[in-house]
Amino acid sequence: MTQTWTETDLAEMSAYLGILILMGIIQVLDYKLLWSTKKILANGGVKDVMSVKRYEKLTQYLHVNEPEADSTDKLARVRPLLDSVLERCQ
Numbered sequence: 001m002t003q004t005w006t007e008t009d010l011a012e013m014s015a016y017l018g019i020l021i022l023m024g025i026i027q028v029l030d031y032k033l034l035w036s037t038k039k040i041l042a043n044g045g046v047k048d049v050m051s052v053k054r055y056e057k058l059t060q061y062l063h064v065n066e067p068e069a070d071s072t073d074k075l076a077r078v079r080p081l082l083d084s085v086l087e088r089c090q
Contacts, residue, residue, distance in 0.1 A: 008058065015049045016058050022046065031055075 008016075023031060026043065034043045035052040063077045075082055 005057070005061070012050070012054075013058075016055065016062075019046055019050065019055060 019034075022043070022045075023034070026034070028034060028041075032052055033041045034046045035055075073079060
């Protein structure tokens with residue numbers, strides 16, 4: 001079953017980045033636990049903002065660098081964005 005791409009917008013990408021920041025704060029063994037149906041594991045805010053399938057689709061297609069840029073750097077696909085953010089935060 002192939003899921004088709006749906007265009008995104010600034011609000012959705014802001015929510016996506018917010019989820020990524022939250023994942024850096026609330027460390028779980030599996031990111032899918034944030035969308036769990038079990039109240040003790042789930043994060044209602046995350047579930048209300050975006051479905052896990054949409055989160056995965058955005059993650060799959062989010063690139064700000066060529067995939068072949070540096071195979072040894074696990075952050076190669078987002079390195080230019082990360083470097084820019086780190087520079088501005090100093």
